[in-house]
Amino acid sequence: xxxxxxxxxxxxxxxxxxxxxxxxxxxxxxxxxxxxxxxxxxxxxxxxxxxxxxxxxxxxxxxxxxxxxxxxxxxxxxxxxxxxxxxxxxxxxxxxxxxxxxxxxxxxxxxxxxxxxxxxxxxxxxxxxxxxxxxxxxxxxxxxxxxxxxxxxxxxxxxxxxxxxxxxxxxxxxxxxxxxxxxxxxxxxxxxxxxxxxxxxxxxxxxxxxxxxxxxxxxxxxxxxxxxxxxxxxxxxxxx
Numbered sequence: 001x002x003x004x005x006x007x008x009x010x011x012x013x014x015x016x017x018x019x020x021x022x023x024x025x026x027x028x029x030x031x032x033x034x035x036x037x038x039x040x041x042x043x044x045x046x047x048x049x050x051x052x053x054x055x056x057x058x059x060x061x062x063x064x065x066x067x068x069x070x071x072x073x074x075x076x077x078x079x080x081x082x083x084x085x086x087x088x089x090x091x092x093x094x095x096x097x098x099x100x101x102x103x104x105x106x107x108x109x110x111x112x113x114x115x116x117x118x119x120x121x122x123x124x125x126x127x128x129x130x131x132x133x134x135x136x137x138x139x140x141x142x143x144x145x146x147x148x149x150x151x152x153x154x155x156x157x158x159x160x161x162x163x164x165x166x167x168x169x170x171x172x173x174x175x176x177x178x179x180x181x182x183x184x185x186x187x188x189x190x191x192x193x194x195x196x197x198x199x200x201x202x203x204x205x206x207x208x209x210x211x212x213x214x215x216x217x218x219x220x221x222x223x224x225x226x227x228x229x230x231x232x233x234x235x236x237x238x239x240x
Contacts (some may be wrong), residue, residue, distance in 0.1 A: 009120070011203035017127075020211045024193055027215050031189075031222060032182045034175070045185070047235045049178040054238075056170035056177075061159050068153055072177075076146045079184055083139035086132050086187070092127045097122060107201055114203045126198050131194045138187035145180030152176060168205040192218065 034049050059068045096103050104121040107113055152173045157165050196214045200207035222228065 010204070013120070013200075016200065016204035016208040016211075019208050020193060020196065021195055023211055023215045024189070027218060028186065028189065031185065031218070034182070035177055037132050044225070044231060045181070045222065047228075047231050048181070049119040049174065052177050052230070053170050053174035055157075056173045057166055059153070060156055060166050060169065063159060065153065065156070069150070071154060072150050074145065075180070075184075076143060076150070079139050079143045079146060079180075079187075082184075082191075083143060084137055086136040086139060089132045090129055090136065093125055093132070096125055097129070100125070112202060121201075124197070127200075128197055131197060135187040135190035135194075138183050138190065142180045142183035142187065145176060145183060149173060149180060150179040163236065189218070224226055 031043065034046065055068075056159050059065055062068075099117060103125075104118045108115070108122065108140055152169075156173070157169055193211065196207065196210035199210040207214050
């Protein structure tokens with residue numbers, strides 16, 4: 001394998017791939033970090049974690065928890081959909097690998113595509129397969145954790161509960177649910193970076209540029225989107 005890479009790999013290819021892996025790791029650490037309860041949230045995901053804790057506290061005060069079960073079930077259904085979609089995409093990409101010569105000829109027939117041999121084409125397709133395998137595992141782990149959250153909701157203390165009991169349940173239930181969302185977001189993130197990966201079939205510079213654009217879009221949604229601003233205004237008015 002190292003010999004094959006040395007024969008078919010170029011410096012732009014290697015740098016673009018390292019750039020993508022670096023941005024994926026750094027952004028993931030930023031977006032998925034759940035601060036301690038006494039630390040003010042800095043991005044949309046962190047504010048949503050605090051709101052989930054409030055949700056769990058208010059759920060205990062309700063005798064009818066059908067709405068809470070329905071909201072959790074919606075998250076389970078969404079996660080199941082994306083996990084199934086990941087499997088279908090993996091199957092399609094494996095089909096492309098099975099007929100790599102024809103697919104490579106089609107890609108290379110476009111005049112704007114950088115010349116690359118079939119081995120490099122197969123490496124790029126295999127990389128896409130790995131991305132969607134990562135997405136599949138993220139989604140299935142998120143699904144398991146949402147099921148854990150459903151169990152916690154079913155075992156929630158009945159109202160009226162002591163404040164210490166209510167706070168303890170809310171903290172743990174919200175954290176399990178937020179960890180499920182972290183895994184779900186990781187799967188969605190793999191889809192985004194897979195879109196950037198498609199640029200590699202044209203040129204490694206386009207791949208690197210597309211990766212940067214993906215991260216900028218994700219950062220804007222976390223820090224400067226209208227949804228983030230609305231949540232932040234509500235959070236500031238309610239908790240500060």
